[in-house]
Amino acid sequence: MPEYRLHHMTWxxxxxxxxxxxxxxxxxxxxxxxxxxxxxxxxxxxxxxxxEQTVAAADGLALMAPPIPVxxxxxxxxxxxxxxxxITTLCAILEDYLASLNRHGLRRFVLMNGHGGNLAFLxxxxxxxxxxxGDTVAVVHWSMMGRDVVVDAANSEVYGHACEVETGLxxxxxxxxxxxxxxxxxxxxxxxxxxxxxxHAIPExxxxxxxxxxxxxxxxxxxxxxxxxYDSDKGRELFEKVxxxxxxxxxxxxxxxxADRTARKKAEQISAAWGTRT
Numbered sequence: 001m002p003e004y005r006l007h008h009m010t011w012x013x014x015x016x017x018x019x020x021x022x023x024x025x026x027x028x029x030x031x032x033x034x035x036x037x038x039x040x041x042x043x044x045x046x047x048x049x050x051x052e053q054t055v056a057a058a059d060g061l062a063l064m065a066p067p068i069p070v071x072x073x074x075x076x077x078x079x080x081x082x083x084x085x086x087i088t089t090l091c092a093i094l095e096d097y098l099a100s101l102n103r104h105g106l107r108r109f110v111l112m113n114g115h116g117g118n119l120a121f122l123x124x125x126x127x128x129x130x131x132x133x134g135d136t137v138a139v140v141h142w143s144m145m146g147r148d149v150v151v152d153a154a155n156s157e158v159y160g161h162a163c164e165v166e167t168g169l170x171x172x173x174x175x176x177x178x179x180x181x182x183x184x185x186x187x188x189x190x191x192x193x194x195x196x197x198x199x200h201a202i203p204e205x206x207x208x209x210x211x212x213x214x215x216x217x218x219x220x221x222x223x224x225x226x227x228x229x230y231d232s233d234k235g236r237e238l239f240e241k242v243x244x245x246x247x248x249x250x251x252x253x254x255x256x257x258x259a260d261r262t263a264r265k266k267a268e269q270i271s272a273a274w275g276t277r278t
Contacts, residue, residue: 004055007066014063014104022254023062024106026097027051028090029114030071033079035162035223037182040081042162042170044069047114049173050142050239054112054246061254063106065097071115078216087121094125102135107258110250111139116160134259138249142169146241153234156186156225161215163225168235178227186226187219 003009004017029044039045048067055064073084085093098109111122119141126137143150143165153165170177215222 001056002060004058004060004062005052005064005066017060017063018105020060021063021106023058023108023110023250024098024101025051025055025062025064025110025112025250026094026101027064027067027112027114028071028094028118029067029069030073030083030117031069032071032073032076032082032084032115032117033222034166035187035219035221035227037179037184037223037227038162038167038170039177039179041069042166042174042177043071043114045114045174045177046142046166046170047112050114050140050242050246051112053173053239053243054110054250057243057247058250062110062250065101068093068097071118072120073115073117075117075212075215076222078214079222090118090121091125095129098129098133098135098137102133107133107135108253108256109135109137110246110253111137112246113139113141116141116143130259132261134261136253136256136258138253140242140246140249142238142242145245146238149234149238149241153231153238154225155229158189159225161219161225162223162227164227164230165225165234165238167227168230168232169238170235171230171232172235172239183228185228187221187223190218190220 003013006014009017027044027047027050029047031040031044033040034042044067051064051067055062070083070085072087072090073082076082077084101109113119113122122139126139129135129137150165153168155164159165167178218224
């Protein structure tokens, strides 16, 4: 079976693969608490597994970079074992990853994101990167790419972290991260649902303002949802939808043109040169 993971290839193998490959997949996740039944590496493990399955199904159009295992997780730091990185650090890592891949001729990138907290900074960074380089960048999160299955698989009124949906997906892709003997019922919310999603809600009105909060303010065990009610079939269905739709995205990106920033850079250099004259 052909190999498409850069960290499992020799440089001559990569050179040959680049004759056809047009897209690079970069898995990014987190190392953070996921309640008593899911291991802390679940986010990057899911991202890595989804990237591996997607690149294997892309018929040589894509190569996969090594996963980035730490993300933006300050809201989980009240639980031991969580690691978090500054947004500036994560942006610098992504910049260096993509610059390296660009040097080898790749200008189209899919960030296979396994952690919702990373969406706090990824869209803005992607827009800036595109403006600077002209490269095309897309971000995929399984909860968005498979939203129809997620809604169908959710049993809890409030879910989204270490819940039945994420547990079902993990059981299919990376079953070793799930501790079956620790699966229990949902932890009661320590604050209202409106406070959870709005930070500060105006009483009796469905409005509010967002303020950063710790998950420990809402959940005593670090989970939102009921992981014990996961459905293995729904987990498999979610995986298949995300994989197939990600492959479709890759095929589209492989044909789409990237932007040429050469002329703009030359104009900026000329403008800067004239600006220094007296």
